[in-house]
Amino acid sequence: MTLKFASTAIFYSYPFYSLISNLLLKQTLNPVNIPSNILTLVAGILLTAVSLWYGQNHGLLPVQASEQAAQVDGLFNMMMTIATGLFIIVQGCLIFVAIKYRRRAGDNSDGSPNNGNIPLEIFWTAIPAAIVLMISIYSFEVYTQMGGLDPMASMGHKTPSQVLAQGGESTGMNMEGMVAMDAQRGSIALGLGATPANENKPPAVLIKVLGLQYAWTFTYPETGIVSGELHLPIGEDAQLDIAAQDVLHAFWLPEFRIKQDAIPGRETELRFTPNRLGEYPVICAELCGAYHGVMVTKLYVETPEQYQSWIEAQQVAQAAEPRTPQQVAVDVSKLSSNQYLQPYAQELGITPEMLQHMDHHQHHDQ
């Protein structure tokens, strides 16, 4: 990420441009004496240090479970650093003028007649322009690394494995009322494709995701498994082909920093490599009806052995009784609210009794 360093470095010539701006201010704006240049330089360095520190230590993001998450966080931290700097400068200016330029009792005169300064105005046009240019370039770079500009994904040419998978036509795509459901219809597939390193390679795991009110279901085309939970092996390049049965949904993995709408009539995709074992929430982020808030399930990132044994267990269980995604989906609207808070509860070690207690005053459950 040389780009990241370059951009941070450019931005953090901060002390110097705050020095320049202060010189300008001294000449043009401020007839009264201002702090000495040394003091300005110290303030600038302090500002830089605080911004850099906060940009790295804000603690506002959940754990990173994929390489993409680390890239997005690097971008966010850089933007947070700049934002912190600008925040301190502007709020600091407001406080400064409020104290220094407050009208004193009995003073009926006007302030200074200064009504503009072209070099200064050019300066504060150029700096933000440079900053957003830098953020744009950095964002473009991260987006490319995430697979956002994968020509296969963004031009809609299906890789051989995808075509094969669709030939096998998973149960996930066989539902009535989806006349418009045709993955090839749009000329462009949407979402995140292969990372540059994986371009032109088929994914190691391919899963069909179907969103419906109010559940996510996962079909593994190779084995025919249909599940309400997503299991993925760690370190393997996984591709999710996302569809929606009824309305718009959005497939969101906060710990992976990735999200893509599920759109009825179109297929979208997310491709990523989990790199951290664990259990993560899968959240629907697009309003899909009254129970949108409980359209939640789990992603389990497992060791290859665990993953294999899960697959086998599911195959045994489902061989006797094949399932469709619709059967897997639980109708949450029929659940009481302590039941639909269940998925959260497990993750937090909250017992059903605690939820019961929380719901104590609840009356609307039918």
Next chain:
Amino acid sequence: MTAPTATAHHHEERLWWHFFTFSTDHKVIGIQYLVTSFLFYFIGGSLAGVIRTELATPASDVVSPELYNQLFTVHATVMIFLWIVPAGAAFGNYLIPLMIGAKDMAFPVLNAIAFWLIPPGGILLMSSFLVGAPQAGWTSYPPLSLLTGKPGEFIWILSLLMLGTSSILGAINFMVTIWKMRIPRMDIHSMPLFCWAMIATSALILLSTPVLAGALILLAFDLMAGTSFFNPAGGGDPIVYQHMFWFYSHPAVYIMILPFFGALSEILPVHARKPIFGYRAIAYSSLIISFLGLIVWAHHMFTSGVPGWLRMFFMITTMIIAVPTGIKIFGWLGTLWGGKISFTTPMLFGMGLISAFLIGGLTGVMVASVPFDIHVHDTYFIVAHLHYVLFGGSVLGIFAATYHWFPKMTGRMYNEFWGRVHFALTFIGLNLTFMPMHELGLLGMNRRVAMYDPQFQNLNLLCSFGTLLLAISTFPFVINMVWSWLKGPQAANNPWGGLTLEWQTSSPPSIENFDELPVMTSGPYDYGLGGKKADFSFLKPKQRVMAASAEK
């Protein structure tokens, strides 16, 4: 300054009931707009109160999940179309003719029609609660909007078409009035910046609102006639709706903020006794924002059906908007710098606007970045961002403007102490309510949910507590406004010592605005230039009143 003679307009005084009639006086219409939009602000605020009460606990335990969705749908619709947009029109109507020395708007009857579309549009929208209000969000994305409660959705569409028509009629009027009716000596570079802002706003309204109307009409066909423009079940494309919707609704953000940026550019110089810093930069940045505002809409669709290259295009255009916005913020700081700042209520709200809007602006650049937006789109981070822009920007601007022009509109002075209390409560309440939402979104809380992961409860409680403060803050405001309007001390014609033309007439202005054609003796912001200085009765409330009695 000539003191208006009492006899000259004694027989044609404004009476209270004129405000309930189809008046064509722009001042009456302006106040009609303002009072109406404040009433809807309290309705929208009450809805938000119920929403935040529900969200105080993770379970869905206050209202049913269906009603919850109706509440946030109507909350957003009211706050946008019945509060902030009409409040902008309120000040446009009241101030533009006065600021440019005209007797009225270019098309007074059209103006009255534009206003009288709003109360029925608003009542219609509220009546939807009787049949089940719309519950697909104010964005009303199909297919969901086609599947949840037809009557409510249809009422929503009709109401928005009425309000949109009103907005277009208003915009035509603002444009023509500013363009054609300025007093002869006022060229475009000596007109108040509020007029520039209203030109930029009106241009956006005229260019984008018809596209929203188109989307709504097609949506109504899908809903009521079973067509499939947007319905995928019949081969339609829901993404096309999103493009059409955001082609209006992104510019709508600027329609909501630019008028108050304009108002702020009026308010800061007066209360800081300092010329506006960089008049032309601030004036033209409004036009640039309005132009760029038309080509950024798909940044609301970065996780939707938008291909990668298009996401990159809209990312870059969106980023660029930060530049003209920054010019304004720095220009305002430059205006305060070296001034003599009086901490009147309008000034406090004005400085509060800069402070809060800055946060919305900084997060705005962040969410413009596609990789980051993919994570936070449709989360509470966006809810935080948009409220810092619309509450921190527009709403604080409305309050600043209301206090600043209150003496002009009513001829009476508000109570400064309670004004400051109102500001303090609002500013603290706003930050308590919306600041924690950033963290909620980053950690994984999605928006538009009635039930949420219990790990987020503490932050949500904080937000709900902030909302309580905001609710409390409206009491000193309403009482101050009502009491001062009825019984407040009489205000001077120019209580702040302002240089724009509206301060050169009586408070409130006579029916024809100026008893004689006003003359520009100085530029609108020539403070400290040794030119004609207005009286300094703005200093103390007591003196303001004394100055008023001296004029009589």
